[in-house]
Amino acid sequence: MTVDNLMNWFAELGDFPELAFILAVLICAVPVFLFIAIYALVAIYGELKISSFMQDKVGPMGQGVGLHAGKWGLLQPVADALKLILKEDIIPASADKKLFILAPFIVFIGAFIAFAALPFNQNLIIADMNIGIFYILAVSSLGVIGLIMAGWSSNNKWSLYGAMRSAAQIVSYEIPAALSIIAVIMLTGTLSMQGIIQHQSGFVWGILPNWIIFQNPFTFAAFFIFFVSGVAECNRTPFDIPEAESELVAGAFTEYSGMRYAFFFLSEYANMFIVSGIAVTAFLGGWQSPIPGILNSPGWGLWWFMSKAMFLIFVMIWFRWTFPRLRVDQLMNVCWKGFTPIAMVNIFGVGIWHLMLG
Amino acid sequence: MGVLEHKFQDNVVVASMDKLIGWARSTSPWFFQFGLACCAIEMMATAASRHDLMRIGMIPRSSPRQADVMIVAGTVTMKMGLRVKKLYEQMADPKYVISMGSCATSGGPYWQHGYHVLKGVDIVVPVDVYVPGCPPRPEALIEGLLKLQEKIQAERPLTRKSV
């Protein structure tokens, strides 16, 4: 919406189409970048604190020397980010310089441009394309290229291992994710994100909100398949094999330090938000309120979308600190012998269920 | 940071920038897991739940590139001394070294008959803070880390060195 409104508004001002387009894109891109930055700080702080509470620890409390990290360690992520920016920028001599420099930005771009189609509330969406969800799934696989470039260019055996594993993992987990989204689109009939959400208003089976997750058991299973393969796409435990700390030192990021490492860190959290965003939009009714009818204004819509997304991110963090790590071949078995067949069965199930119950 | 290091005249703007940089670096010193011997077990106990290192912002990193502080915890032998030097050189600036335990500081109980023991890690690597003890208690290690944080904050990376 906002891009179209901006374009019309500029059109009234004067006749400068190219400049208008650039201005519109800029005006939309900067707040998204700020949102990602602030959200990433909050998510990193959340991860530190939640993981510490789960482990009987206190987490960053800012008890160091001087001002340190604020009251409850609130400034810890800020300090981390600032320190990472100020660190020496090492490019290994034997590394493939251009690819090495480019890799983190491609991984970040993969995550950044997917924000264009995320519906934050009724009208707060950058570009409500009619192929919204298809666009996000296509774009978020750009990150794989960045990871492979990172792994290959740093000319280090560990990062090569990490890159190969992450390539195999992300590419293969896109199949079940896409199949479970097909199950959703069969019900909503439209690919546009706002359209999917509008379809999910009203009641189903009496008291339940008409979210797709409650519409029939097959979409219920499709939600879990989508969410878990989304976790695998962000390389989070139990699928965090590419940056498996105990095996591959630091996986594809072994040779990165300072600012570039911060970008990888940032894009991991951005990816997590995208996966949660899609899961919320496709299955949990986006900005629809749990009790249809009341609290439906755009302001509340933003609140519902963000709280659902944040809850899913909390679940991802929760996964990370409880589950051990799968081995690479077990991971592939789970994907190809487990999720993909079930996702296909879901598609047929949704169709038959839809036909029978109408 | 290399280009801007020590290039500016000392005035209020540069001083406050120094304080900000010092604050950032001292608040989140990520330490490099470099456990060699008994002190490594005490370092793990310090990073565990009771004496939590994350309280003072220290997160364990396993790759030298992403770590700021290298805690040499345990006896450095001749065979290992060369590796310590190589790993130190791989760390990104600004990097600091804490020599934890009397073995790393001066060879500890092995100083007299240890033909294979390096008498002190400062032979191969510049050390910032020495933590005495064999093994030092977790509180002693945390006190050493706080000393290091004070030292980082006192650094003035931007102002020109008074020649």
Added chain:
Amino acid sequence: MTPTEIKETLDREFPGSVIDNEELAESQIELKPDQWLEIATYLKNDPGLNFDQLECVTGIDTGEDGPLQSRYNFHSMEHRHKIEVVISLDRNNPKVASIEQVWRVGDWFERETYDMFGIIYEGHRDLRRILCPEDWEGWPLRKDYEAQETYHGIVVPKIKEEEWE
């Protein structure tokens, strides 16, 4: 079986290989180094003895002019009996057959004794130093060992000689 019975069976099987030596304790047998591999395989495969566990290989330097000794402790899981074999080798050319093929644990034990004393185990597939670096000079645990001056440029300090009391 008690150690004395084991001594008799070995004397019967391999005449002339057992040397009787008074200072040794009752459970220790001294053997000549030349037939050692056959005796070792016999100790392991003979159903009556069945020493399937090689507990420990210890190198001993018996003084300035005395021989270097390589002592093996054997134990049988099945019969629960133990024996210790002592083999003396002369100081300047300590050579003995390696039992690494018979007990796989002997591989590392012998490499360690070689590293510390310089006892060469013939037939050992991979006889390298295991504890000290490959390019370390001298055999550290010999009584007359002098630590080398520097190692890769790092000064190795002298060990003080004055009496410890």
Added chain:
Amino acid sequence: MGVVQGDQMVLNIGPQHPSTHGVLRLKVWTDGEIVSEIKPYIGYLHRCFEKHSENVTYEQVIPFTDRCDYIASMNNNFGYVVTMEELMEIKVPERVEYIRVIMAELNRIASHLLALGVYGLDVGAFTPFLYMFRDRERILDIFELTCGARLLYNYMWVGGVSHDLPKDFERICIGFLDYFEPKIKEYNDLLTHNKIFLERTADVGVLPPDVAINFGVSGPNLRGSGVNWDVRKDEPYSIYDRFEFEIPLGEGEFGTVGDSFDRYWVRMCEMKESIKIIRQAIKDLPDGDVFQTIPKKIRPPKGSIYRRTESPRGDLGYYIISDGSPIPYRVKMRSPAFTALSSLGEIAQGWMLSDVIAILGSLDIVLGEIDR
């Protein structure tokens, strides 16, 4: 379908690696993910223990035995002290025997806690490591109460112990045992019955019994392969024959006998057995003077002795040769982790890279003891 034989990649799981339990270098020849050959390189922590013990008196060797296996220092002292007392024919009073058994078993629990926690870390589960460390800290408090040190105690001297038990030691120890027993159930729920953990450990790194004996493997690694061998039962030393406790063996519930899960499970059950021993030992703990049989001047008779004791990692043997002077002529320490690591080259062949880390973790090695 022919096997595609790519060229081998040599990988150094180098002296500095998050999961090599210290300074161990594994040279690994891998073909893709499958490991075709492993060569462990050790000696990065060789601190010349045997050279030291030829230059310091018998009492001064005890702190060095502490630092060999720094996770189970009490058991190291115990091994050295039992061997010395057998050499010098010293009969220690009953109270000392009971105190030593209590301390050794407490230290066994602490060592197993660290071993299981770090094993969870190697397989990727971070939280159990911290829970187990939290409980290990309580045991360290008890040690701190008795002998003032957290990790390296120098507590057991030849002929006695350095400090008598504090005033209400029994109450504190029983309190810890009551607190700790339900915690084992918590670890089992969190890690042992976790499907992913089973997937990663069952059937991985199988150590058949005969290969284990041939490699001189001992302790929980050997019992994991189903061989019923425990020095406390088969060559009883000190007063272990007075306590009843079973020897847990690997049965291969979730895979074949002798896989990594069995070694993990044997250690978990051994903690329960140690609790039983401590309870019995505390129940009939006699009183008496602890320092009476500590000899002023240790001058053992000329002779040599080799004695084994059960440390948490296996048969810890001391070969002591004395020539009548107050300085030992030769002390050789046979370390159980040394032989366990020598079998890694055999077990971990053909497994994948992440399994090698899991198998190494299940062997529970300590580099201080391997390199001495």
